[in-house]
Amino acid sequence: MPRFTFNLPDIGEGIAEAEIVAWHVKVGDMISEDQPLADMMTDKATVEMESPVSGVVTKVAGEAGDVIAIGAMLVEVEVAGEAKAETAEAAPLATEPAASIVEDENLHAPEPIFVAEVTPTSVATASAQPAAPAAETPGKVTASPAVRQRAKELGVDLTDVKAAGGHIRHADLDAFLSYGTQMGYRPVHATARRADEAVKVMGMRRRIADNMAASKRHIPHFTYVEEIDVTAIEAMRADLNANRGTKPKLTLLPMLIVAICKAIPQYPMMNARFDDDAGIVTRHGAVHLGMATQTDAGLMVPVIRDAQDRNIWQLATEITRLAEAARSGSAKSGELSGSTLTITSLGALGGITTTPVINRPEVAIIGPNKIVERPMFVGDRIEARKLMNLSISCDHRVVDGWDAASYVQALKKLIETPVLLFAD
Template sequence: MARFTFRLPDIGEGIATAEIVAWHVRPGDRVAEDQRLADMMTDKATIEMESPVAGSIIELAGEPGDRVAIGATLAVIDMEEDNGTADAVSVSLPSERAERPTTPSSIPPEDEGDPSTDSERKDTEDKAPNEARRKILASPAVRARARDLGIDLAQVQAEGEHIRHADLDAFLRYGREQGYASATGAARPDEHVRVIGLRRRIADAMAESKRNIPHFSYVEEIDVTALEGMRVQLNAHRGELPKLTLLPLLITAICRTVPDFAMMNARYNDVAGIVTRHGAVHMGVATQTAGGLLVPVIREAQSRNIWQLAAEIARLAETARSGKATSAELSGSTLTISSLGALGGIASTPVINRPEVAIIAPNRIVERPVLDGEDIRRALVMNLSISCDHRVVDGWDAASFVQAIKRLLEAPALLLAP
């Protein structure tokens, strides 16, 4: 057999190195041509690396989290005889084969099978010799919970054939009296998780932002009773249009306010000492994914109506969470919204998406009594938080910007005015 040296190809955009996010093969594995070998992360996106030949894996370059230089050996493969060569070869994969960006949220776990291993089953048999021949039937979720609680499933009586969460609950309630378990269960073992891939990129970006930007935050209370009433009415008559959430309405209010506060829709190059105040609003929408926080971008948000914004928010959220967002969709924002939805809390102090100079965070909407002149009425109230770069944005400007947004949100008919 011939030995094939697969070198990390030039994936363009001036990239010098890429980080190993995950291996999908191990030494000794047989691979087919075009089979996925690894996921490599650059500053722009995560790239799938595929084997250009069939054969057996001899050597891999490193562990997840390690960086590999362009042109360096990524994998060594013993080729199948029908690949047509008897000599050792060293070939770089053409860059166009690798340009299929994804995000770490699309990376499957290495082992999606039953988390109960053979050794765990043997331990169970050793601890309960009378139960050794009884096959323990339980879902992976139940097994994982039992393991976290320190419960031996062989001691749990099931109502049916399978042990279920209700059976674990019953064991926790009554098992202690029989000497099987403590009230709280065993302590979970310490877990060491290496910070790699998207998680490391987020960590680096947040550290850079907090290290370089003097943040300040401002919070204002907004009565959104009329806004929520209008949103409900619009949704009731939307037909085939997408369902409206608060975000399209808030983005519309921001876009209508930005022309009077150009310093808010800006990016600061602190090395060159230049603030670029952008005419178009490229709105970043922080989106939680399985792999971590991503910020897909709504291009030209100021030119879209509320229905178009709703459709684009839904599309970008789906592409981000499914791992299909492109690097272009995840870069170039000029102002960012970070929303935790129902978990929005009372107030927040979001970290700025550097090199932007501001980030806005709507908080949870709550119902409570408010004074209206001499009357008391029920109202829906939301706090709106903003964090700003104090090097280029003054507190007065930030407060005035939020107050202008508040006036629009409290008189929502203005959002639909030409």
């Protein structure tokens, strides 16, 4: 029977290779025309490849995680009939592939685990016991309230604990725990041990790894952090939300973006891209703001085009639209590239400060951190104020520390006096 070789087609943007993310077929499978063969990933998106023929799969190019050159064999199929063509290459795709991502919103902290301290005394006591510790005769157990409380929390019945002299101490409980664990005993709140798991770094995770490694390898980062009083802007946001009508609900992010864009004309070096091969820094007039977004597939950066031309309500709408596109996998490649400056925030999960990694070839990335309420001197009074640290990481090859600090101070003034955000 004739054999048909399906070569990996040019899937857009002039790329030279693509990574196998997942196989939908294997050698020996009977397949039909238009049946999915494999998911292939480029720098920006994942594309599902379909078979142009029916037959039996006789060869596949590799396994998930392998990189295949454009034009190389992807799948070989033994076809029925008198077909003469032995090699074919699919036509380039006419539409832009969509990035398939799902945002993870289910973060849970693990329950605390109590670990008993094993002392020399307890070890000696344990080694002296030839069998599982147990009460020799039923009767009254004597132990301090602290030992009883600890045993209760661990789910240990004190009548099972053997103690010299009859009075149970912490060392006796430690010995029981140490020996009992070897005999299969586990405290009621102990977490089950999981088997080791080897996870191959591939697909979007590998793209992120490569990009982050290149950024840290090529860019000498420095980070500057400033504390900003967000009490006034948070009060303004609450008033705007209370009177928004049919407009989208505001988070702090649209207001921060307005401040970022408003301060850029005075500090154009912050909104730039550096071609280090050509030795050229391009200071962009428009602010195409990247919005770092965490997903199950990894970190994605959808881009708000011409952010400087949008008001807070338009920004809020665009942020929501891009987030929904990311969750549904409908974000186009053009919406995931071309940023000139990036903002990254962990929202309510944010810590006191961050040192974000620059989204190469940009030269700066801004990271607002979580808001905390603390006492603060206001004149000669102490007041409860809402405070937030603002981080900025910059490429020290083209951005000086003085410029970065000056830009953040300009942001601080706008944020702490929010009426300036709406002044011409």
